[in-house]
Amino acid sequence: MSDIQTLYAAYAARIDAVLSALESEGVLPQGTPRGNVSVEPPRDASHGDLSTNAAMVLAKQAGTNPRALADKIVAKFAADPLVDSAEIAGPGFINLRLAPANWLSEVAAIAAMGDHYGRSEFGKGRRVNVEYVSANPTGPMHMGHCRGAVVGDALATLLQFAGYDVTREYYVNDAGGQVDVLARSAFLRYKEALGHDIGEIPEGLYPGDYLKPVGEALASELGDRFVDEPEEEWLPIFRAQAVTEMMNMIRSDLALLGIRHDVFSSEAALQIAGKPAEAEAWLRSHDLVYDGVLEQPKGKVIEDWEPIELPLFRSTKFGDDQDRPIRKSDGKWTYFGADLAYHMQKAEHADELIDIWGADHAGTVKRIKAAVAALSEGQGKPIPFDVKLVQMVQLLRGGEPVKMSKRSGNFVTIAEMVEEVGKDVVRFTMLTRKPEAQMDFDFAKVVEASKDNPVFYVQYAHARISSILRKAAEQGIAPSDADLALLGEDEMTLIKQAAQFPREVEAAAKAREPHRIAFYLYEMAAAFHAYWNLGNDDAQKRIIVAQNPQLSAARLFLCVQIGQVLRNGLSLLGVEAVEEL
Template identity: 70%
Template sequence: MTAALTIHAAFVGHIAAALDALEAAGTLPGGLNRAAVAVEPPRDPSHGDLATNAAMVLAKPAGLNPRALAELLVAELTKVPGVASAEIAGPGFINLRVDAAAWIAELRAIAALGGDYGRSTMGQGSTVNVEYVSANPTGPMHMGHCRGAVVGDALATLLEFAGHKVIREYYVNDAGAQVDVLARSVHVRYREALGEAVGDIPEGLYPGEYLIPVGQALAAEFGDKYAKAPEADWLIPFRTRAVAAMLEMIKADLALLGIHHDLFSSEAELQAAGKPDEAEKWLRAHDLVYDGQLEAPKGKTPEDWEPVELPLFRSTKFGDDQDRPIKKSSGEWTYFGADLAYHFQKAQSADALVDIWGADHAGTVKRIKAAVAAMTGAEGKPTPFEVKLVQMVQLMKGGQPFKMSKRAGNFVTLADVVEMVGKDVVRFTMLTRKPDAQMDFDFDKVVEASKDNPVFYVQYAHARIRSTLRKAAAEGFAPGDAALELLGEEELGLIKLAAQFPRLVEAAAVAREPHRVAFFLQDLAAAFHGYWNVGNDRPEKRFIVAQDAAITSARLYLATQIGQLVRNGLALLGVEAVEEM
């Protein structure tokens, strides 16, 4: 194994070579699809260091018994340098044990690859469009948007690290009724800026003080031209300027979290360019849209419901429970109709699509997935499309739901939270649970200096390593790889855990689950702190053993690489690794 080849990549190659040898011998037929062959740590570490399902997934297409094929593979794999043992488990899994020299080589691989340790070519340069946040442009970012923003941004970074090209996209919903409400709200602030006593903001408008500067800017630009003018005169220019101002505010809020999109796509521009009309024409040509009537809504009687003929998308053909209208009776596009056209457009410039949505949109997932499957698959393989749902975050402080100032109207702004606890705390915390699980963001706990706070625990592991290296340097010690064979079972256990990172990156990218990186970092930090604590009771196990320069140098080398791995993982999450705490 070369210094810059990870143990995971090496054993993927070893197993491929073993299969090649069996094919060359005529034992296995050629041309078998090996896509499902995996190499990963066994769930139970006592079973070995690595496991492969190769015999399980290839036996049936090869016409062989899984255990019989496993025996043939074991015979090949025991020839591989570094393999201490290869054993068959259950119906045909193969568990491998790797000798200490191979793990020492892995430690050197971490050092050689540095910030690229774990980077993969798995994506093969294919383009993935990740759309996230996409909040209505009617105000500043609030904590309801935060979790999806962090999940989407971390996923985009993860996919790039796994070898994909990524388009980070924000879909601006600037064509619906909510932006007309924004324009009317701004008109009130415009009149206020001109000196009019507007009183309480009328019901149904946005009351936030963040609109005051927008009204002042409009007053400076237009004077009193629109103060008494009919709505038809000012609605469009006020809407255009208000949306632009909100987008600048949104971009500034996201920048506080280190989030920057490549593309902001406007729904209004999409409709003005006739994209929904083009989509409807295409769908009709492929018999995927027809004119029909919806069934009466449940609970309605014929007297209070009038059937209307609408253009309906055949979403039942793709697993939906009913066909869906793409236009309203007024001729306006439904949200679904506009969204359908938007996704059709996105698919033209990407090999795969991922949307990060709030869980409140769960009801529309099936229909939009049906639409994308229909439009991209009519003349070939559908563009892969996934929707990841993100649950809301409950803000807590002192064991109670937390309320903040009303500057934004009636919600807690992202900017206020970042100011209180910092970008890194917010980002890491948002990834400490699966996105579809409920989350409490407790202001007391996320800044608590204890092992129960995963943000602190991971950051502290890195700071502790850096502090140890500084102390060692002051005492005349430096990391070195000359005596790494002195590392024992406890140290090798840390290396084995660290070595899972490349495989984890690929698995997390395939599953579109960046929180797996946060979970891994928590495990790695816990293992590091656990090893550190052994040294509290057994001085000979400390990183710095004053009377033994060789073991000190080797352990400092190990600590350096664990620190590198923490930095690599935190970088994927958009979190900085601190030098001291």
């Protein structure tokens, strides 16, 4: 299987061989860099099947103009029996029209590679850490977490498919004031479980019923020993137990979406291990942290404001608009200080870092990128760091805003969403728009059986293929590649769309944009539905033509491979390819 090349990879290799030949002839200098040479479909399909910019990007090294170099490249393809024509367009682009045998070979490649079709070694040898979700451990997963969770998980899967060694990480924010609030909230539920009247949950504590089981578990384990004890006696115990229970709940909620993480990193453990202090020491030794005073906030009048000397990170050196404190006046670490140390820890075990954040964190992107840039210097190697911002999702039902959940008190949980519409619908829908774009999730529309619902449209294409194969089996017709040469222009259009899949995977991995796969699958499904519909107007264009079993077998074989491409794409999104709807 490793010797099988997909069409675009094969022609990239052919063009590379042509350029090597031109080097040996002295047309190109020896060792001319070819990293910017591309092979892709022309923007206008009427111009051919493939286009390359080779002459455009290499003409300068050849000491000539692009069209002159293009002439020499085109001459090399003139004798290639698999290339019907090679033409120069515009200032020097080269358009190739391929012989049908190329596309039939691609069908065979899909069949031979199966689940591996579309895989690449683009990221081979690179370790990438993808951190996503990282919600505060104070309650169940809700819609505010869902989109980032799906985007991060799909991105991790996509990068693995593209050859990267991927670590999926969750950062547990268990050292801040919010976990003390959680502990106090759990303490109330603990007293309630022991029969005490706790009245209404006080303002500032978490009111959701999800803490009742935590209180019951604490009551069962500890009895009433802490009911009348001062807070300092029970707070550490309740904090640790509540965080553990919340993380168990979070793991369970994420599992409903098919999401798992390889690593759960604790902020509290990070601080106990002295990592923030280590980061500060290194940064001070490189004059990247200094003791200074922040300016008074602009546009505000704070009566009791007074200048306080704090340890400040020189984030302005790396493009931030001001230097940032890493510790507070009481000596505790700021969120930024802890995050800085956390990223330093991640960078020890990765070549690249990717964080998936909510759009409400946009203001911290510059400073954390500055920190990673500084720490990259400390690692002695550049650490590419990308932050993907994900916009919130508005929940609707038939166009009307959704009422909040009773269980949680003020939000709709992921568990409730999955229970109502299913994991696949939630996951695919979250990837039908760019993450930085606003999104509406309408419970009525996402289960609609129409072309306007991409989840249904793509799954229906796969189900339709399965149905066709079942009908063929009933008629005693099996898919076969024996007579693929019988396939015509209609089938070629479908094959050309399928052949884009490996390119789309690599492009999506390079851009860190898994939603591109969802877009591609919709186009692939549309191409298949259009092909199937041809038979409505012309019986000879039906996939199964009773009087022509050889053509039927060839068309069925193609359908099997289209189904394979759909399955491969859906698996990248974590969505099942259903057999029937």
